[in-house]
Every structure is written in structure tokens, then in C-alpha cells.
Amino acid sequence: MRHFFKFIAVFLPFSLALSATEEIEIVKVEVATVIWKDQNTSEKFEIVDENILINEALSLEEIEQPEINLENIINEKEEIVFDFEYFEEIPDFVENEEELDEEESIAIPSFFRVLDKKDHELNGTMRRISAVPDLELDNHKSWFQPLKDEALTPYILVSDQDNQCVVKVFKSRFPRIHAKCAMGPDSLSNTYIMSKSEFNVKPLIGEFELDIEESEIPKNKRQLYVIDEQRRISLNELHYFDHPRIGILVGVYSYPKEED
Template sequence: MVFFKRIGDLHFTGQQEPITLDETEVSEYLLADAENTLPEGYALLARNERTLEGVYRRLRSSPEMRPMLHIGWRQELKDKNETPWLTFSLQDEPEQEGLEGFEGVIRLSRNKGLLLESRTVGYKEVAESLPLEIETSETSDDVELLDLPFATDSEQQPEESNEKEELMVQDIQMPDQLGGFFEMSESIKVKLGKLYYIDHPTMGLLVKVTPYQASLEEQESLN
């Protein structure tokens, strides 16, 4: 799997209240390149065993996406109620664009086929909007003054009037910047060897499931 966040000029406001993963989803099994704690029968894939290395490298050169995790594992396929969630936790540098932190879970199980479930929560502190002062002019006749192109300077002069113009100051807010809590959740049936793309305006997940060909020694140990 490859997890990435979207970067660039994002203007989304997420939920203000924290979004948390369910207690039934959060587990002790952590997906990370070091200090892993995986269930019995699971094993991390070496870099040369992963099939999405090319995809990961292309994302690293993308001006719109920032890959944050590329990892793979081998597992025995079991029913959904026997398959634990795998957890991942990611934190980006504060100066980087996009969301700052992510908490996610993922699992692959057997449920009338192959079932892939994932849920990720992303977060960035909401920045305070800065007010702008905009001045507008208004006459007593409510005639709107337009900045029109004129042929000569004399034509640009307004007609004489004894009516007093009033300046009005209005406060408006800057457009909402990226901030708040965002959730990406998906449950899909998958096929072997096919690349699946789980999309969200602020993040994304690429997953590919491939069959494992056990060695003769492994097959003999199983028998």
C-alpha cells in the first residue's frame, strides 16, 4: 500500500470536533518500517518484494501529492471476524503543505471474496481568518459608481453634484484555509493483481493485493 496526502492550494474546512477511530478498529498491530508489532502469521515485505515501488517514485515527483508511507506485508487470509486491524500513524513536518497528521487502520479479509477495509483520519489546526476592510462609496441616490474606460480625461470627471457621498467600510473574511478533521473511509471487494485507488480531496490510498507463491520448504512445513 502507498498512502499520500494532497498538497497545493487547498481550501477546505473539515469538522471542528475531533474524529476518532473506533475502539474496535484501533489495535496494537502497527504498520511501520521499524519496530513493528504484527499479528502472528504476518510478515513485512522487503523493499524489493513490493509491487508499488514505481508508483511510489512517481508520486514523490508529483507537485500535487506527497507520499508518506509505502509498506507491504504478507498475511494468511482468514474470515473477517478473525482478521485484526493494522494501524498506522503518520506526522508530517509543520512547514509542509496539506494536512499535518494522520491516524489510519486497514485490513484484508475473506468475506465472500476478498474484502478490503480502511479508515483514515487526517487533521490540521484551523487557522484564524483575517478580516479585510473594503471601502465602498455610495450616493444619496444609491447610484453605483463604475470604473469605466473613457476616451479623454475630461470625460472621466464626474458631473458636479451637491449630494454628499458616503464611504462605507465592510469587514469580509479571507477564504477558508485547509483545516479541521477529515475522514476517508472505504470498504470494497478487491481482485488479485489489480491496483485500487481510494480517493479523498485531502489524501489518498493505493492498494494492490497479490498472491504469494510459497517455497517448497514452506509448503512442506505447512503440510
């Protein structure tokens, strides 16, 4: 079934582009999850055997970098050989880049795709935070996305590990973040995790349904730690959503990056 969605998603962006007339605001989002170890607190937490964090979440696209095997392009004389019939024509260099229109020089990035670590904004900050005693920092990742209305924006799956987290970055007059995290029983077992291809065709087919088989095995009860908070934000800031046991860091930055 997922192959069907990939097939449709190839054609859908072209039809959407034809109807798009308004300018898209783009942001860069960077996140990381936090678990506090051996923290004393007087707060009491609910003990449950199940919890649902969210019904539907988008899994970020990950692109693997191809590895070039030089053995495949070396001849018997151990010389690297290129067949220039397979190379595209090299474009002429622009002598004066200032003549380019500023809007034309801004590249539209791929949305909801995991960025390379070298493109993160907060590498230094995250290294310093990870050095804090009794703190476990994980799931540091970043992506580009359009800043749209809440109804048009998916929750992004940040972590499916111990501290399970999703975030939604959207605009309702002002930029906003809605962060949801849970640690305890598996809170994603009843969540449909969408691929990017499925998300692209979601306007055509509506909500996805998860096939769940009821298990007769009794579930173990565990303490449940939950974050469910929405807040208005300003761009180019780092925000922390706190809890005595868990947390999530979310930075939202304008694109193109504003010059200091």
C-alpha cells in the same frame, strides 16, 4: 505485561497448528499514504476537537537485520576464524528439483511482518506517483497475511503521522479492503495499538483495554478529513481510496505470485 504476551505467543502457534485442518489462503499487501497539498476544493469539512479512527489496531512486526562486526571474529594474525562445531550440518543438494512436490516447495511466509523494500511489488509505481506535483507519498510498506473472515482479521496500522491510516484486508465470499484514514485532531489517541504477540493471544483474552487519563487541558479544534470505505476487490490490483485532502493506496497480491 507485554513480556507476558510474548511468552504465551511462543507456544500458541503450535497449538493452533495442531487444530488447523483447512488450507490457508495467503496474500501480500502493499500500501502507501497520500496527502494532497494546496488543493482547492469547495467541499466543507467538520471542525472538531477529537476523533476516534478505530478502537484497536495491529502494529506490524519489524525485524532489524543484525550487523556483523568482523573485529569480533578476527584473531591476532588478522585471519577470520570459524569454529565449525557451531555450524549445522550442510544438507545434501537435490539433483533434480522437479522431483520435489510443488506444495512442499512453497514456503509459508511470516505474517504481519514488514518486508524489505526490495521485496515490494510497486517500487517503480510509487516513484512515479511521488513525482506528481502537490502530492506527498509516505508510509510505503508491505507484508504477508492470511486472507480470513472479517471477524478474524485485524486492522493494520499503516500510519500514525499526519494522515493516520489503518487497513483491513479480509474475505467475505470475495476479497475486500476496508480503509480508514483521518487527518486533523489525533485520531489514534484512544486506540489500543497491539503488538504481534498480543494479537496472537487475543483469541484467549478478548478485547484489550486502553488506560486513558482524562486531561483538563482544552483540546484545539481542527478541520477533520476522513476516509472510511470498504470495497470488494480482485487480487493483483492496486486500489486508491480518495479524498480531496488525503488518500491511501492499497495493493493486494496472491501468494505464491501468479505467473504471467
